[in-house]
Amino acid sequence: MNKIEPPLALLAELSHRCPLRCPYCSNPLKLDAASREMSTQDWLDVIEEAAGMGVLQIHFSGGEPTIRKDLEEMVGRAEDLGVYTNLITSGVLLDRDRLERLAKRGLQHVQLSFQGAGMANGDRIGGFKGGHAKKLKIARTIGEIGLPLTINAVMHRQNMSELESMIEMAVDFGANRLEVAHVQYYGWGLRNRAALLPTRIQLDEATAIVEAARERLKGVMVFDYVVPDYYARRPKSCMGGWGRQFLNITPSGRVMPCHAAETIPNMKFEQTGSRPLLDIWRHSEAFNRFRGTSWMPEPCRSCDRREIDWGGCRCQALALTGDAGNTDPVCEKSPERERILELAHGESAADFPEFEYRSFGESA
Amino acid sequence: MAEAVVIGEVSVPHLPRGVRLKFDKPRTQWVLLAPEKMFVLDDIALEIVKCCDGDSSVAAIADDLAARFEAPREAILKDVLILLQGFADKGVIIA
Numbered sequence: 001m002n003k004i005e006p007p008l009a010l011l012a013e014l015s016h017r018c019p020l021r022c023p024y025c026s027n028p029l030k031l032d033a034a035s036r037e038m039s040t041q042d043w044l045d046v047i048e049e050a051a052g053m054g055v056l057q058i059h060f061s062g063g064e065p066t067i068r069k070d071l072e073e074m075v076g077r078a079e080d081l082g083v084y085t086n087l088i089t090s091g092v093l094l095d096r097d098r099l100e101r102l103a104k105r106g107l108q109h110v111q112l113s114f115q116g117a118g119m120a121n122g123d124r125i126g127g128f129k130g131g132h133a134k135k136l137k138i139a140r141t142i143g144e145i146g147l148p149l150t151i152n153a154v155m156h157r158q159n160m161s162e163l164e165s166m167i168e169m170a171v172d173f174g175a176n177r178l179e180v181a182h183v184q185y186y187g188w189g190l191r192n193r194a195a196l197l198p199t200r201i202q203l204d205e206a207t208a209i210v211e212a213a214r215e216r217l218k219g220v221m222v223f224d225y226v227v228p229d230y231y232a233r234r235p236k237s238c239m240g241g242w243g244r245q246f247l248n249i250t251p252s253g254r255v256m257p258c259h260a261a262e263t264i265p266n267m268k269f270e271q272t273g274s275r276p277l278l279d280i281w282r283h284s285e286a287f288n289r290f291r292g293t294s295w296m297p298e299p300c301r302s303c304d305r306r307e308i309d310w311g312g313c314r315c316q317a318l319a320l321t322g323d324a325g326n327t328d329p330v331c332e333k334s335p336e337r338e339r340i341l342e343l344a345h346g347e348s349a350a351d352f353p354e355f356e357y358r359s360f361g362e363s364a
Numbered sequence: 365m366a367e368a369v370v371i372g373e374v375s376v377p378h379l380p381r382g383v384r385l386k387f388d389k390p391r392t393q394w395v396l397l398a399p400e401k402m403f404v405l406d407d408i409a410l411e412i413v414k415c416c417d418g419d420s421s422v423a424a425i426a427d428d429l430a431a432r433f434e435a436p437r438e439a440i441l442k443d444v445l446i447l448l449q450g451f452a453d454k455g456v457i458i459a
Contacts, residue, residue: 005391008402053390054388054389054390054391056386056388056395056397056402057397057400057402059400082386084384084386084397086399086400108381108382108397108399109382109399146381147382148380148381148382148399150399150400174366176380176382176399176455177399177400177455217368218368218453219367219368219369219370219452220367220368221366221455222453222454222455224400
């Protein structure tokens with residue numbers, strides 16, 4: 001295989017703790033308890049190693065990363081080492097003082113999530129009363145401080161009708177970017193799929209709204225659009241390919257190719273500090289298991305898109321076919337394709353069940 | 365609502381807060397690091413972006429590049445406008 005390039009970006013999940021309980025949280029069902037979180041020093045060591053191996057951006061995420069009092073220190077260390085820092089937050093624990101301290105340490109950008117355009121859906125979907133109002137307030141403060149802001153609007157069948165209002169809201173905040181992200185079906189999202197998955201028609205309507213707004217707001221606000229690929233013809237290039245660009249570290253220090261990889265059975269993830277991070281990236285069994293193209297079955301192996309979508313998503317292949325080594329079944333070349341479409345059409349057309357909110361009930 | 369950035373000869377382009385030019389050592393390339401994105405710069409794009417100092421107008425940048433690379437100014441100006449407008453639309457250049 002070709003020389004293994006170092007990763008471009010590190011997703012640092014500082015904590016799984018979060019005041020919100022979104023039923024589509026990308027965290028695993030089995031959350032890391034606070035007592036298992038890495039120390040400040042552990043994280044600072046990880047940041048040094050990541051910078052040393054050529055990571056260009058660190059995304060501080062969670063759970064809610066601002067729940068860690070030492071976030072400033074980590075941001076400061078990354079920036080001192082020339083690594084671009086991004087904060088992915090719900091915003092509900094932030095205030096002006098904290099934001100100013102983070103900005104002073106060099107924080108480059110904030111991604112702030114919204115669950116709805118108004119309080120009713122915002123608080124209901126986030127499972128946190130008063131959350132929406134706090135988000136509105138902090139979005140303004142971010143603008144006043146002058147930190148670049150991306151609004152992350154997480155979309156699904158229960159808030160799709162609010163999409164246009166969410167776009168207006170982001171413009172009104174003066175956001176530089178808007179990420180319209182349809183829920184992805186892993187972890188809690190997979191568990192709540194029947195309550196979240198839009199119909200094909202709903203999806204097409206949302207796509208049309210985004211395309212029109214993107215054109216209208218050209219040069220004012222940049223759009224990123226993440227579709228639920230159950231209805232796509234070809235799978236997404238998940239993480240830009242397994243072990244090619246991204247490194248994910250969990251609150252307790254497991255080093256993973258993506259945030260859902262723990263769902264894959266018989267996969268051994270190594271621990272930060274057990275050996276150099278670059279070694280784990282290059283040589284660990286987990287990172288090499290689906291790296292490149294040699295692991296691929298047909299129809300991927302002979303597909304001319306094998307180095308474009310890299311076989312799609314391993315965790316999705318597992319969730320939908322029971323085997324992470326299969327072609328992502330949302331691909332039209334997959335023999336499972338018809339079954340997945342039927343499942344999506346059936347589920348999205350039926351009445352939706354109650355949310356099962358994210359909780360630490362099964363935490364380790 | 366913010367106005368869309370339109371790049372012309374009199375514009376004075378620069379990198380906004382949250383966008384940074386960096387040499388990516390392991391991959392030996394120049395990149396613009398931006399919110400949740402990065403753009404790899406080829407040699408021409410790099411020369412143009414390096415000129416975006418918040419002091420020089422697009423006209424001055426075209427003069428400078430035309431002189432340094434001994435190329436027709438009109439052609440250079442066209443390239444500069446197209447590249448910078450593209451970056452402005454992506455939010456990584458303001459003027």
